[in-house]
């Protein structure tokens with residue numbers, strides 16, 4: 037059923053039976069049913085499929101587009117029912133299987149077919165999963181980019197002199213004065229098209245901010261690049277039919293050009309290199325504040341199992357979408373079966389043809405696969421635990437992304453709880469506080485110009501927070517006066533185009549004391565939890581809060597990704613509605629291969645069912661001069677919280693021994709400090725031991 041939520045705070049409760057039995061603990065072995073494929077498993081799937089003569093697979097690199105190739109291999113999560121059966125009773129683990137995406141470029145009707153391959157580690161079978169989708173909807177590959185670039189170089193040859201004159205840069209024989217490009221999507225205006233607007237830029241540091249004013253529309257729908265053509269050309273606000281037409285009119289002096297400053301040194305504005313000085317404050321060429329762990333990690337990571345202050349969960353970094361948490365538990369009790377990133381979109385406004393048509397749907401750009409190395413001390417604290425990940429995406433072997441995930445404990449800088457209990461006579465009857473900490477699980481996706489920083493935070497009081505920060509370069513166009521209504525002039529020849537960011541998450545809450553029975557029935561009976569000794573009935577809930585500031589823009593192309601419509605949508609859990617987006621929507625949003633809207637359209641009851649919540653968060657981004665050189669993280673962050681609501685008998689962080697209580701001595705002289713951690717945190721913070729006074733007086 038459809039449930040648009042008009043409030044900033046939604047409430048989602050599953051009323052469940054308090055059953056005596058407890059779950060077996062989430063062990064490393066149990067968590068591993070959710071782990072990503074190892075390099076050996078990826079290789080085994082690849083070797084198995086490559087050796088099937090009937091598939092006729094060729095390497096992804098080289099050759100032509102008219103071939104069959106293995107595009108993606110990733111772990112296929114077990115069915116929820118099977119996984120729960122195993123997790124709840126410790127019986128046979130579900131068989132490990134892979135999802136493989138094959139591009140069939142040969143044959144009369146090329147298509148994309150997805151397969152289930154298993155069992156791992158030694159695959160014996162593969163079978164199609166779902167309906168094949170149109171070949172034209174496939175994500176771009178390295179090969180297609182290379183062919184597009186070569187074709188552009190060929191088709192834009194008539195503009196060599198023109199490009200040199202306006203930009204000082206060129207497409208061939210250009211050494212350190214080369215042009216590059218950004219392609220936008222969707223690729224056309226109707227289903228079945230693959231006509232892409234290309235923005236020509238100077239290939240210098242931060243090239244996303246260096247458009248030369250030329251945009252071209254290349255039709256690369258055919259598999260044979262010999263049949264590709266440039267259908268329209270735009271330069272500095274004017275349209276031309278072909279590159280030849282622009283070249284001719286230019287030669288006749290009919291095209292007003294904007295000549296760019298020719299030397300890259302003049303374009304330092306797109307670089308990270310420091311310039312200028314702060315007017316006040318001590319020098320910044322020394323290290324700043326750091327996270328330190330005087331007594332080592334206070335969390336553990338074993339394989340894909342994370343444990344921290346009551347929490348335990350399994351995680352993976354899904355190649356197609358990003359971070360996924362599974363079997364999230366607090367004190368052994370399951371809170372969510374899955375919390376995961378599903379999609380990120382950015383829709384633009386503009387006056388240039390490329391930017392007015394830009395509607396990025398990032399899963400179609402390999403959002404989960406572009407998880408590059410994290411820098412200690414910058415991307416994550418030096419103390420973090422860094423982990424490599426392996427993706428098989430548009431590749432001929434597993435690719436290692438070193439240190440792509442980091443896990444660390446962070447002082448939040450604000451106490452989790454504190455109270456100064458004034459005696460209203462110049463002192464306190466007690467002071468008490470609990471340091472604020474959170475465990476952070478982080479990765480990033482660099483989707484071409486943009487960098488998303490994906491965080492899941494676990495707090496010792498049972499709160500789980502998700503956050504996504506946006507940073508990196510803004511998507512820009514060449515400045516023309518007509519562009520002004522669509523953004524901000526960021527530099528002499530640069531317009532930062534207005535856009536909305538929306539991010540979609542899946543939350544499969546399982547707020548229950550699962551009975552250790554099999555098979556798992558999916559339907560959770562409503563029951564009131566009796567709190568012993570106190571005699572109140574209550575509903576044990578987790579509530580979702582967040583999404584503050586999320587815009588709900590009216591979006592065209594909604595068939596493909598209606599996530600802008602709902603802050604929160606709730607559906608029944610179905611095995612075949614596991615993800616809300618797909619690899620193929622970006623390149624055919626008009627007739628999407630799957631639609632999240634269909635999850636809602638079936639008008640199913642959400643009463644007493646196993647439910648999944650789908651949350652959209654986002655923000656409007658009006659680029660401004662401070663987006664030069666990059667969009668900065670402060671202010672460009674959105675997310676939501678899952679908070680216990682009558683779920684625990686009291687704040688579960690009372691179990692933390694990081695509490696400090698200070699009471700005045702009965703004698704009236706001095707204080708008594710009660711603590712459960714060593715007196716001084718150790719040398720890496722300060723040599724001075726903790727002290728507290730608690731008196732206040734006029735001076």
Ligand SMILES: *[C@@H]1O[C@H](CO)[C@@H](O)[C@H](O)[C@H]1NC(C)=O
Nearest residue numbers: 140142143145146147149168
């Ligand atoms: C997809 O392509 C493969 C290989 O050409 C072919 O065997 C299969 O029948 C096609 N599927 C559909 C539905 O056309």
Ligand SMILES: *[C@@H]1O[C@H](CO)[C@@H](O)[C@H](O)[C@H]1NC(C)=O
Nearest residue numbers: 705706707728729730731733
């Ligand atoms: C607390 O501060 C007051 C005022 O500065 C001082 O007189 C008193 O001795 C201090 N007490 C302790 C225990 O340090």
Ligand SMILES: [Cu+2]
Nearest residue numbers: 506535537657
């Ligand atoms: Cu933005």
